[in-house]
Amino acid sequence: MEKIYNYINGALVEPVSAQYIDNYMPAEGRVYSLIPDSDKRDVANAVTAAQAAFESWSGMTVEHRAAILQRVADLIDRDLDALALAESIDNGKPVSLAKVVDIPRASSNMRFYASGAIHFASETHITGKEAVNYTLRAPVGVAGCISPWNLPLYLFTWKIAPALAAGCTVVAKPSEITPMTAFLFSKLCIEAGLPAGVLNIVHGVGPKAGQAIVEHPDIPAISFTGGTVTGRSIAATAAPMFKKLSLELGGKNPNIIFADCDWEQALATSLQSSFSNQGEICLCGSRIFVEKPIYEKFVADFVKRTKELTVGDPLDSNTRIGSLVSQAHMNKVLSYIDLARQEGGAILTGGKRVIIPGRCESGYFVEPTVITGLDHQCRTNQEEIFGPVVTIMPFETEEEVLRYANSTPYGLSATIWTENLKRAHRVAAGVKSGIIWVNCWLFRDLRTPFGGMKQSGVGREGGWEALRFFTEAKNVCIKL
Incomplete structure (x- = not known):
């Protein structure tokens, strides 16, 4: 060895x-x-x-x-x-x-x-x-x-x-x-x-x-x-x-999606920002807030695409979701999914450990999980899970979504999806996060500072x- x-x-x-x-x-x-x-x-x-x-x-x-x-x-x-x-x-x-x-x-x-x-x-x-x-x-x-x-x-x-x-x-x-x-x-x-x-x-x-x-x-x-x-x-x-x-x-990052977003870009990138690296990135958008006029359609399309993600052997080129880093971390992620159920959340897809046949049958795999129906102040929406788990909530106004976005003790990053330039500036100024992405995610220019607010x-x-x-x-x- x-x-x-x-x-x-x-x-x-x-x-x-x-x-x-x-x-x-x-x-x-x-x-x-x-x-x-x-x-x-x-x-x-x-x-x-x-x-x-x-x-x-x-x-x-x-x-x-x-x-x-x-x-x-x-x-x-x-x-x-x-x-x-x-x-x-x-x-x-x-x-x-x-x-x-x-x-x-x-x-x-x-x-x-x-x-x-x-x-x-x-x-x-x-x-x-x-x-x-x-x-x-x-x-x-x-x-x-x-x-x-x-x-x-x-x-x-x-x-x-x-x-x-x-x-x-x-x-x-x-x-x-x-x-x-x-x-x-x-x-x-x-x-x-x-x-x-x-x-x-x-x-x-x-x-x-x-x-x-x-x-x-x-x-x-x-x-x-x-x-x-x-x-x-x-x-x-x-x-x-x-x-x-x-x-x-740590981070508990908001992903804010307005009705005037570029639909395909917002949907595809939100899928990536939710589940990339099994959600084990401090910058993942684990709380998705969607403006009410497009909420139902977004949830349906997002769940459909989540179900299409391949969970499997990390060495397989077709795999999109690999294993979590350890058994202890897998158990932590699964415990938060159980907590979400206890807090009244609806598991729309995922929520279980995955057994991969063959060499990976004892690996630490968890399905990408989408949860709705939770209050923005519940533990599932307040504590960092650091796994392939996202919650989706509707909102009506900028003031409301800023209240939701800023409600956690964290302030690392945020993502905003809108084609309205004035709104983008207003909401970016109102979110208490050190890194704000507008109509993109994880785009990095190494000349710029990187870091968070609050905890x-x-x-x-x-x-x-x-x-x-x-x-x-x-x-x-x-x-x-």
């Missing part, structure tokens, strides 16, 4: 404890590899290596750093098929999705920040004829990056790319549920010639390895993507230590915001 190793000081190494934990293949429900059960000793070794590498890496010309990151991106492109297959096996998502989304976007992350660091501009202010003020930015030091299981390599590179481009060295922890692509990535870094200690990858569980990263006194910045409960715990540890924090947390997180990732996060600003004033 394959063993995954930590990547510390440029080498693949066993955990100090020599202990491993099981890594499950969710589509088959069986262990297929072993993960280091790392602890604070492994993190300490990684920090020591990162500190030793910091001076040379941060002092390297930005063009030299960028060239190394571009080589890593080239190797991701070269190994696209192998990385997509590994991610599908590790995560349960369709391999076809990993090939067109996860792995290409991981490569794009590396390329964007390699180029972005070269073109990053600081600020200069002329104070009349008296002085010139300009801002210098320097890397913060060793950055701690902790990434989630739903988009393993995509979100892993989303964090480490700007940190490395800014001149930081990194101690990173991928999710223990989906560690394989990060392990393969460490091999690509070695092949690309990334200097020893610049990036260190410590595998293991959150309470041990993750907590050790967060509380280490020589890691001044923490970037975390994951659940709101874990984010709250990280903030409780890091805030008294005055660490820089970027927390991208969906603090700070901003993406674009220049990410480069700023991993640097410290220093103002220089020169008297003329």
Whole structure:
């Protein structure tokens, strides 16, 4: 059985404890590899290596750093098929999705920040004829990056790319549920010639390895993507230590569909935004609000298309819905479907575990599920499910749908469908979410900031915001 190793000081190494934990293949429900059960000793070794590498890496010309990151991106492109297959096996998502989304976007992350660091501009202010003020930015030091299981390599590179481009060295922890692509990535870094200690990858569980990263006194910045409960715990540890924090947390995102929408585009994209990656994307539109004149037709057409989605082996190119990431998560999703029934919801399609004949008969598959008849304030509509489950509700006015949309403790993203430009601006301004898509979903320009409001997180990732996060600003004033 394959063993995954930590990547510390440029080498693949066993955990100090020599202990491993099981890594499950969710589509088959069986262990297929072993993960280091790392602890604070492994993190300490990684920090020591990162500190030793910091001076040379941060002092390297930005063009030299960028060239190394571009080589890593080239190797991701070269190994696209192998990385997509590994991610599908590790995560349960369709391999076809990993090939067109996860792995290409991981490569794009590396390329964007390699180029972005070269073109990053600081600020200069002329104070009349008296002085010139300009801002210098320097890397913060060793950055701690902790990434989630739903988009393993995509979100892993989303964090480490700007940190490395800014001149930081990194101690990173991928999710223990989906560690394989990060392990393969460490091999690509070695092949690309990334200097020893610049990036260190410590595998293991959150309470041990993750907590050790967060509380280490020589890691001044923490970037975390994951659940709101874990984010709250990280903030409780890091805030008294005055660490820089970027927390991208949960979402319960509204998808608002007005009667004047482009019908086919709204219907097809809403299907995608509901069930892509088995609904295991923090940006999925899990609450669909439809204007009353088109509500009945939308529900009928949406349910019909949902029933046509193929749930099956993630390695089959025809599969649209793969397995959920773990048995525990599958049970959580099914428990929320049961809760929806208890709260008076009508299950129009789905709602059950799926048994796939053959190699996947023990896998963690759940039917895409559509629910109506629920109040906007019930638990099903308030709590993050993170699975292939959506609710649909009618609305009459903009004021009403804004009340529904803003009723949850989350504020990550929202989608609005209308051909009325004035309405699009009004509703976008009224929705309390950090990311608003109008007549599209998951469209990303890496130059723009990314993040949520309320309990969906603090700070901003993406674009220049990410480069700023991993640097410290220093103002220089020169008297003329």
